[in-house]
Amino acid sequence: MARHKIKNPVSQQTPSSSSSSSSSTATMTNNLDDTIVGIPTVQFLNHKTNHGDVNETSAANNLSSNDVINVSSSQLSKSNDLVVNDENIINEDSNNKFSHNNSHISSISNNLHQETSTLASPTTSCNKSSSPLSLLSTTLFSSTSSSSWRISKQISLIFLSSTTILSRAKQYLSSLRPGTFFTSLIPVLMGTILASKTSGGQFSWIILLATLLTVLSVHAAGNLVNTYCDFVRGIDSKRQSDDRTLVDSILTPEEVVNLGVLFYFIGCIGFLVVAIQSPARMELLAFIYFGGLSSSFLYTGGIGLKYIALGDIIIMITFGPVSVLYSFIAQTGTIRLVTLLYAIPLALNTEAILHSNNTRDIDVDRRAGCVTIAMLIGYRLSHVLFALLLFIPYILFVVGALNYSLWFLLPLITLPKAFELERRFRYKQLKSIPRQMARLNFYFGMFYLFACFMSPAHKLPGLLPRL
Missing domain, CATH: 1.10.287 (Helix Hairpins)
Incomplete structure (x- = not known):
């Protein structure tokens, strides 16, 4: 190694200092x-x-x-x-x-010595190894560990982003209130079953799926309109509201409006598919579809039929006869008014859910300026109306079982639960009745669908001539 002379600062500075002195x-x-x-x-x-004394002056000087x-x-x-x-x-x-420079130079040399020893250590360890595989394994291990760290970091970022997206999707889904979708699903399936019975068991899966897309999209959009209008009118509040979308700021009002427009648009796309695939005339399908779409919007939007005691009638028509008739016409292309008879039990049971909810919220609706049938007739008559809505379908099933098919007795499995809900309504235990009534409606509708599906076509009232 080359050696460099370090000049003594003292020897450089001493001549100048001596010359100056x-x-x-x-x-x-x-x-x-x-x-x-x-x-x-x-x-x-x-x-x-x-001219004084020279001697004295000289002596003094x-x-x-x-x-x-x-x-x-x-x-x-x-x-x-x-x-x-x-x-x-x-x-x-x-x-x-000079001493400072010497210490600085010694520290630099020590650092160089340490770095040299660090760089030389892998080589020394590799030279000590008896096989070149150790060098390869060391290299692979270091590269694998670094790459695995990068991959794990990327996976964690993807996981966090996917978790955020998933939680946001759940918020949007909950705002649609999917727990109420079966009130639209069951009437569509009922119309499809009746259509298959009249055509020898034949039906189109494409039309069925497009019909479900249409009806469920309009239902979701109607729920969003209801959420927005009830929040704006002050009916829904943090203290008392089953719909927490806006009162808990899960979504903003603008997001609810945009989501409602999106689902109305999806419903129109589904309607176009049905109109293309169905043998029915497009004018007839459009009349029924846009009638249902208008009802879903006007229930709380626009004039707000819900707030002027007309909401119950709209619900009975939309989630009963309209849905069953629309799906039946989409499959067969013909109108059979007898299908409206099969929609009556579904419409009454669905209206029982809404009526129990309105009876529970009489005081809240009165403060908000909303008018419902339960508010107009009072609690005593509301209980009578609830009992009629609840038990008339079971009476119809008994009549159907005695005159047509014993399969109509199947929905009577849910009758004990119906008596329990009536008793709780009578004793004003209304808080949880709407939710339990919705659960009863689901099982009630599924047993009803199964009864119609299992019954022979000639034993279903009005569809085919009786043998």
């Missing part, structure tokens, strides 16, 4: 000489101007000259002391700088 000493000596030479000149001039010489000598000695002190300070500074 010598020049200062010479300057002070010249000043002293000038002072000594100048004194007799002044005395001589005084001697020529003053000689005495003062001796004093000046003594003072100048003392100043010269002090100057020499200052020069010595300056030289000592310069030497101390030089020594400090």
